[in-house]
Amino acid sequence: MREEFTAQLKTAMKAGDKQRVNTIRLITAALKDRDIEARGQGKEVSDADIMALLQKMVKSRQESMEIYDKNARPELAQQEREEIAIIQSFLPSQMSDDDVKAAISAAIAQTGAASIKDMGKVVAALKTKFAGQMDFAKASGVVKGLLGG
Numbered sequence: 651m652r653e654e655f656t657a658q659l660k661t662a663m664k665a666g667d668k669q670r671v672n673t674i675r676l677i678t679a680a681l682k683d684r685d686i687e688a689r690g691q692g693k694e695v696s697d698a699d700i701m702a703l704l705q706k707m708v709k710s711r712q713e714s715m716e717i718y719d720k721n722a723r724p725e726l727a728q729q730e731r732e733e734i735a736i737i738q739s740f741l742p743s744q745m746s747d748d749d750v751k752a753a754i755s756a757a758i759a760q761t762g763a764a765s766i767k768d769m770g771k772v773v774a775a776l777k778t779k780f781a782g783q784m785d786f787a788k789a790s791g792v793v794k795g796l797l798g799g
Contacts, residue, residue, distance in 0.1 A: 651700050652681070654740065673736040680707060701741065701782030708737050745784045753780060754792050766797045
């Protein structure tokens with residue numbers, strides 16, 4: 651993934667796409683911060699960690715966009731929308747609601763979850779298998795519903 655960021659940055663710079671250049675630089679800066687944090691703990695940053703970082707960046711921008719929309723700042727909200735689109739271009743496509751439910755049902759069967767106490771096992775299995783492909787906040791609600799919570 652790191653090579654993808656570098657290649658996309660070079661392409662954007664050649665094309666003169668300032669918004670894309672700035673957003674990719676934000677991504678690489680956040681990734682460097684994560685690398686430094688992981689190095690202090692003696693860990694490596696995996697592609698799954700990078701996906702989680704990108705999702706966190708998207709979520710943060712969505713929250714900012716909503717605030718800007720509420721406070722009549724359309725130019726700032728539009729900038730956030732553009733950054734979201736650029737960041738999402740590095741993420742795999744999101745699963746449909748039906749696919750998410752099917753994946754959750756399969757994870758419940760795979761882990762042998764029987765009650766709400768097993769929710770952590772199910773969500774952990776989903777995160778390892780579908781990192782970057784589903785919104786785990788929404789998925790947790792579905793898991794909770796299916797486990798009778």
